[in-house]
Amino acid sequence: MRATGFAAVCTALLLLGGCSGEEKPAAPPVKDAAQLASAAAEGTQKARSSKIALETTAEDGRKVVVTSSGLYEGPNSKFSMVAEVAGEKRDLIFADGVLYYHLSDAQVRELKTDKEWVKITADGKDALSAANGELMTNVVETLDPTRTIDRISKSGKITKSEQADLNGTATTHYVLDLGGSPAEVWVDAEQRPVQVNLGKTTVKYDSWASDVVIIAPPPEAIGDSR
Template sequence: MKRVTTLAAVTTAAVLALSACGGEKQSGAAAPAPAPSEQKSQLASPLGDPLQLAALTRESTKKAKSSKVTMESVAGTEKQTATGQGVYDGENTKFSMSMDSDGKKLEILFVDSALYFKLDASDKAEMKTDKSYVKIAADGQDPISQMLGKMMSKAIKDSDPSRTLEQVSQAGKITKSDQVELNGELTNHYLVEIEVEKAIALIAGEVGVPFPADVQKQLDAKLKGKNVTIPTELWLNADQLPVQVVSDQTAFMKAMGVPGDGVAKTTVKYTDWGSPVEVTAPPADQVGDLAEIMKKAGGR
């Protein structure tokens, strides 16, 4: 089942990138900010307090609720791209994404708290199924669902872009801000640094699944006390909605011993805030149960 494992891992990485690794609300940390006006907003001065900025962006995202998304991830000579659309609504979050990875297109749906991979002819042949989709759920009984289902479900439900600012408030800091024009629109531009050790601890705590002891030992050996950060740039429009997020993971990848000397960077762009988004689950008769497919395919 190498293909499914690869699909799940790639999807998890992509969703974590899109959501900037997620995060929980800071209860009582900052007063909720008012939602943006229905009329054309005027760009306010940049904020220096990440808690206040996170609260304002959260309220704005809650009002807009949906957007279109594009992502480009570069690591050395390798590049992955993705396009998608999402409704950011907690337990009712829905998301569709089309990714290009290793020259192959991946189509993914997240709806009703379950993730669906669309299978092509080679996938069906490997998995010995005639189904068009395979389902991975947080409560699935197969090893892949148990390993990645909860993390993916958590990441996608937290894919509200305002989580970026909430993570900054918990695991990083704003180092600089100014106002710049981006694609013809005046925006507030923030430079932030996210501390990798703190961010990883947040992810593990939020998902509720600790890393295996050997994995945690490796992370500690490579990261502990080294103050590795992920420099991130954020562009917010007049409604305090993200327009673009760029994260530079180069130092993190080098610290983890990933071979190669190239840049590792992810760029996420948000457009069409508040536009209608339609994401529906595939017909039940076209969906295969992953546990049964794994048994039939011999657990490969």
């Protein structure tokens, strides 16, 4: 949606609970990591969707920047992504448990196909899976806040919690110890993650409960990456 003027923007945001003139206070802190994971999962499932921005560095040193929309449906969660890996951008869709990679014109010619999409996997032997399958599978798992915070909760312990303003949003900020490695989680008044810092990875969430529709590519557009 594009609109001009503060009034027009606020009219739209009022439908989503924004521009109310009174910001909701941050949620009271929970006592342990398991409660944090449970509260964040409930907030995520209630909102069902968000926009996501992820930045990380792969083990091989490649910089990864991802912008995504997420639709959270438990094990059937879906993501539509634009991933920039070492300066090269590519569209990907994760739906129905499958990761789809959009081919560039050069890749279409190289594979001698008329298809726009291929499936890639973490353990695939084809060139595209070998280059990006494991990396992007890990990215998908990290984009899902329920999975990420659940993993943190199983090995982490809350060492500090405080009320904090994060880019204008009232949040509860948690610092966790993951057996010597730090992690940080910020959640809003509805217990929805706003930001997660985990090692070299930073994930930011906004536009919760926005309209998101993610559909897998049609079968006729999917080719073989081998």
